[in-house]
Amino acid sequence: MFYREAGQFKTSYEADQQVFPILQDKIGIGAILIIGLVVVPLTGSDFMITSIMIPFLIFSLATIGLNILTGYAGQLSLGSGAFMGVGAYACYKLTTIFPDANLVVLVLLSGFFSAAIGMVFGLPSLRIKGLYLAVTTLAAQFFLEWCFIRVPWLYNYNASGAIEVPERTGFGGIILSGPAASPLTRYFLVLGLVILITIIMKNIVRGRVGRSWMMIRDMDIAAELIGVRPLVAKLSAFAVSSYVCGVAGALMVFSWLGAAEPAAFSINLSFQILFMAILGGLGSLVGSFMGAAFIWILPVLIRFGMPAVGIDIAAETVEHTTRMIVGALIIFFLIVEPHGLVRLWQIAKEKLRVWPFPYV
Amino acid sequence: MNAATETAVAAEATGEPEVMLKVENVSLSFGGVRAITNISFDIRKGEIRAIIGPNGAGKTSMLNVINGFYHPQEGVITFKGAARSKMRPYEAASQGIARTFQNVALFKGMSTLDNIMSGRTLLMKKHFFWHLFHYGPARTEEIEHRRKVEEIIDFLEIQHIRRAPVGRLPYGLQKRVELGRALAMEPELLLLDEPMAGMNLEEKEDMSRFILDVNSQFGTTIALIEHDMGVVMDLSDRVVVLDYGKKIADGTPEEVQANQDVIDAYLGVSH
Amino acid sequence: MDFLYSIFVDPFVQMVQMPDFLLQVLWEGIVGGILYALIALGFVLIFKASGVFNFAQGIMVVFAALTLVGLYEKGVPALAALVLAVGVMALLAICVERFVMRPLVNQPDIILLMATIGLTYFLVGLGEFIFGGEPKVMIANELGLPSGSVVLEPEGWGPGGSPGLISLQKIDIAATVIAAIMIVALAIFFNKTRIGRALRAVADDHQAALSVGISLNQIWAIVWFAAGVVALVTGIMWGARSDVSFALEIVALKALPVLILGGFTSIPGAIVGGLIIGVGEKIGEIYWGPLVGGGIESWLAYGIALVFLIFRPQGLFGEKIIERV
Numbered sequence: 001m002f003y004r005e006a007g008q009f010k011t012s013y014e015a016d017q018q019v020f021p022i023l024q025d026k027i028g029i030g031a032i033l034i035i036g037l038v039v040v041p042l043t044g045s046d047f048m049i050t051s052i053m054i055p056f057l058i059f060s061l062a063t064i065g066l067n068i069l070t071g072y073a074g075q076l077s078l079g080s081g082a083f084m085g086v087g088a089y090a091c092y093k094l095t096t097i098f099p100d101a102n103l104v105v106l107v108l109l110s111g112f113f114s115a116a117i118g119m120v121f122g123l124p125s126l127r128i129k130g131l132y133l134a135v136t137t138l139a140a141q142f143f144l145e146w147c148f149i150r151v152p153w154l155y156n157y158n159a160s161g162a163i164e165v166p167e168r169t170g171f172g173g174i175i176l177s178g179p180a181a182s183p184l185t186r187y188f189l190v191l192g193l194v195i196l197i198t199i200i201m202k203n204i205v206r207g208r209v210g211r212s213w214m215m216i217r218d219m220d221i222a223a224e225l226i227g228v229r230p231l232v233a234k235l236s237a238f239a240v241s242s243y244v245c246g247v248a249g250a251l252m253v254f255s256w257l258g259a260a261e262p263a264a265f266s267i268n269l270s271f272q273i274l275f276m277a278i279l280g281g282l283g284s285l286v287g288s289f290m291g292a293a294f295i296w297i298l299p300v301l302i303r304f305g306m307p308a309v310g311i312d313i314a315a316e317t318v319e320h321t322t323r324m325i326v327g328a329l330i331i332f333f334l335i336v337e338p339h340g341l342v343r344l345w346q347i348a349k350e351k352l353r354v355w356p357f358p359y360v
Numbered sequence: 361m362n363a364a365t366e367t368a369v370a371a372e373a374t375g376e377p378e379v380m381l382k383v384e385n386v387s388l389s390f391g392g393v394r395a396i397t398n399i400s401f402d403i404r405k406g407e408i409r410a411i412i413g414p415n416g417a418g419k420t421s422m423l424n425v426i427n428g429f430y431h432p433q434e435g436v437i438t439f440k441g442a443a444r445s446k447m448r449p450y451e452a453a454s455q456g457i458a459r460t461f462q463n464v465a466l467f468k469g470m471s472t473l474d475n476i477m478s479g480r481t482l483l484m485k486k487h488f489f490w491h492l493f494h495y496g497p498a499r500t501e502e503i504e505h506r507r508k509v510e511e512i513i514d515f516l517e518i519q520h521i522r523r524a525p526v527g528r529l530p531y532g533l534q535k536r537v538e539l540g541r542a543l544a545m546e547p548e549l550l551l552l553d554e555p556m557a558g559m560n561l562e563e564k565e566d567m568s569r570f571i572l573d574v575n576s577q578f579g580t581t582i583a584l585i586e587h588d589m590g591v592v593m594d595l596s597d598r599v600v601v602l603d604y605g606k607k608i609a610d611g612t613p614e615e616v617q618a619n620q621d622v623i624d625a626y627l628g629v630s631h
Numbered sequence: 632m633d634f635l636y637s638i639f640v641d642p643f644v645q646m647v648q649m650p651d652f653l654l655q656v657l658w659e660g661i662v663g664g665i666l667y668a669l670i671a672l673g674f675v676l677i678f679k680a681s682g683v684f685n686f687a688q689g690i691m692v693v694f695a696a697l698t699l700v701g702l703y704e705k706g707v708p709a710l711a712a713l714v715l716a717v718g719v720m721a722l723l724a725i726c727v728e729r730f731v732m733r734p735l736v737n738q739p740d741i742i743l744l745m746a747t748i749g750l751t752y753f754l755v756g757l758g759e760f761i762f763g764g765e766p767k768v769m770i771a772n773e774l775g776l777p778s779g780s781v782v783l784e785p786e787g788w789g790p791g792g793s794p795g796l797i798s799l800q801k802i803d804i805a806a807t808v809i810a811a812i813m814i815v816a817l818a819i820f821f822n823k824t825r826i827g828r829a830l831r832a833v834a835d836d837h838q839a840a841l842s843v844g845i846s847l848n849q850i851w852a853i854v855w856f857a858a859g860v861v862a863l864v865t866g867i868m869w870g871a872r873s874d875v876s877f878a879l880e881i882v883a884l885k886a887l888p889v890l891i892l893g894g895f896t897s898i899p900g901a902i903v904g905g906l907i908i909g910v911g912e913k914i915g916e917i918y919w920g921p922l923v924g925g926g927i928e929s930w931l932a933y934g935i936a937l938v939f940l941i942f943r944p945q946g947l948f949g950e951k952i953i954e955r956v
Binding site: 076124127128129131132134135136138139142143145146149150267271274275278316317319320321322323324325326327328329330331334335338 | 684730731734735738739740741742744745746748749750751752753754755756757759760764881884887888891895923924926927929930933934936937940941944
């Protein structure tokens with residue numbers, strides 16, 4: 001209906017290979033950017049920004065990270081929570097060592113530590129495949145979690161065993177982290193990094209590197225016979241994925257939580273990210289945002305929506321019903337569309353294109 | 361000395377086309393099972409070489425040995441004049457050997473375009489760094505290869521399915537896309553494993569035409585496995601026949617057709 | 632040097648000097664291993680019959696145990712509660728088959744795995760909703776399980792030739808015996824009965840099994856029920872050792888390395904894998920754990936499985952995989 005590409009002709013491969021070749025898509029993404037950059041900051045309450053938008057963006061980023069590994073390269077990972085933890089602890093140590101550096105630089109640097117550790121735990125993937133690989137990432141998850149508890153150097157020997165975010169500034173004295181940082185500053189920091197990394201990831205996955213990951217995912221033997229080196233492809237996927245997860249982890253502590261115990265990076269976080277990736281749609285960046293929105297925002301809506309419509313229940317009960325609903329919805333969506341929300345969205349777009357006819 | 365080796369000797373004596381790949385006394389076994397026993401043959405530059413034989417004769421294993429997926433326990437393989445030792449499959453790819461598979465091995469989650477682009481992997485060299493921004497050299501490279509891929513798409517007449525995920529395509533088209541992916545590698549030696557299995561007559565005719573065109577237009581050397589004897593005899597310059605992992609005949613289609621061992625292997629004789 | 636000594640020599644010296652303690656540790660490891668094996672057994676049952684990697688097995692253990700204790704707390708007599716809990720597991724099996732498995736037939740493995748993760752979420756929510764999130768005490772005595780311990784004092788096994796001291800909890804002995812009986816029963820069921828053969832047929836090929844007249848729905852309901860009963864037994868045993876809480880869910884993840892060692896489809900594999908992991912992590916924790924500050928039990932099992940996999944990617948009982956194209 002509104003979504004038709006009729007009349008939009010491409011005369012060069014450059015034009016044809018754009019991320020959003022269709023005009024309507026360009027308008028749509030523009031609108032979303034305007035909402036994110038202008039409407040939300042102007043109209044959103046502090047609660048809306050700190051409890052919904054910031055975590056949503058951070059989880060989206062982590063989900064993109066996992067999607068690179070599991071969705072694009074086909075390597076199942078149950079350790080994304082721990083890789084986020086590595087990013088967070090690395091960033092914490094970096095801010096301790098370089099107190100005057102710009103926080104954004106440190107956050108981006110901390111991803112490299114996570115990438116290095118991700119590559120180490122990615123090495124077994126050369127011999128181990130499929131579900132068996134889950135054990136590798138679980139080993140990473142529990143081993144790293146153990147390190148966060150047992151290596152006091154990581155949390156600067158704090159008595160509490162937790163990391164607390166120090167006040168750090170950047171860009172000419174703006175307070176970027178710590179209790180004094182305003183929600184809006186933190187929001188823009190997160191949003192900026194999420195946009196930047198999403199663009200970079202899109203560029204990687206649509207080029208040669210991303211194709212080699214998908215080749216390994218779809219049929220590793222054929223990929224090797226075509227000339228993909230499994231070592232390079234798998235390890236680069238682990239590195240890029242862990243980098244993104246690491247940055248997300250650093251942001252999670254520095255821009256959202258403000259302090260974190262090792263338990264914050266537990267297996268439950270890994271599962272949460274995995275749910276987001278699957279529900280949104282494996283192998284899709286847009287899907288990562290959809291999945292994160294679904295898993296993060298839906299419970300919030302239930303929590304605050306139920307009292308609003310007059311159902312007054314205890315906070316605990318809400319927690320429990322939320323889980324049941326999310327669990328049931330996961331199953332429901334898998335039955336309706338195993339390829340995630342993004343596939344539903346694509347189907348909707350295809351329907352619009354041929355409307356009012358059922359098919360072309 | 362049988363007819364097949366005589367022709368081979370004759371060809372060498374007259375100094376005819378150079379040999380691209382030479383397999384000498386190759387044996388391969390899995391555990392106790394012998395898949396290939398002491399096989400020797402060669403593939404000359406520019407020819408279409410067929411490998412035929414009943415099911416389980418070791419044809420696919422032979423292709424797997426040639427492109428480095430299996431490592432033979434005995435024997436020497438010489439490609440473009442250099443004997444090679446143990447190698448990984450991607451090394452065979454980088455030396456110019458491409459192949460298609462018996463059971464279509466396309467990347468099911470990717471579109472036709474991406475599948476054929478994937479064949480260009482080894483020809484794309486730009487550094488990872490440029491890919492981060494999809495700008496500069498990476499972008500130029502991507503577009504330059506896209507042009508080549510579009511030529512292949514035109515050649516194989518699959519423009520209409522350019523954007524379709526290959527998983528949804530009918531079998532005959534999948535085979536064609538797979539051929540396209542192999543062609544995108546610009547190989548010197550193309551291995552085709554039953555390119556016409558499960559096709560109807562019309563599709564077989566199309567595929568035969570593509571194989572002949574590839575051979576004549578690009579000068580690609582082709583080794584193919586096929587069960588349809590009509591196709592094999594029409595397409596190939598020379599045929600090697602395997603049975604139970606052993607070579608039983610080698611020569612031109614006419615020679616092979618007249619060979620008593622081949623007739624026995626296909627029709628069966630009472631032992 | 633000291634460091635190397637404390638890694639490579641000292642633990643073994645300790646083992647030899649105090650053999651009674653070593654035996655005690657081995658016993659603890661075996662008991663822990665049996666419980667891992669029981670959880671793994673539930674996985675294997677479902678994986679064998681449907682190719683589904685049932686992530687929800689861990690929570691099924693918790694859910695079964697919670698149901699049992701919850702019913703007892705509501706005033707139902709212990710044995711009646713046990714029967715009712717079995718009934719609840721049957722109901723769960725039927726619901727899972729009807730609402731999860733049947734609509735998802737013929738989907739890729741990963742989708743089915745995800746569905747069981749969804750099921751896990753749902754069951755956690757449901758369990759907390761009905762029974763609350765507080766840990767509960769297992770009604771071991773009321774079910775007639777033995778308590779107390781047997782103390783062995785073998786001559787000359789203690790330090791320096793003194794009498795040794797090994798204490799075996801009776802509940803652990805009971806767990807071992809019950810586990811053994813259950814494994815034998817399952818093996819007979821799988822190998823000797825008509826349904827067992829149908830199960831194996833379904834595991835091999837869904838469509839082929841359908842074509843010879845095997846009802847997938849029935850088979851799935853049966854295996855999920857069998858896995859539910861295994862979960863209930865596991866829950867009782869585990870609950871009697873510690874208590875019944877959702878923390879068990881994390882413990883249940885250790886079934887994964889067990890399965891990997893034993894192979895996803897082998898019942899003996901699950902047992903042997905369970906014992907290796909159980910004993911391995913106990914010994915590691917007691918003798919090498921203190922060197923790095925302890926607590927290595929949380930990841931050692933995965934580490935053991937990982938090292939194993941690198942040398943034998945097909946698992947302990949799997950056949951060598953020949954890759955074909």
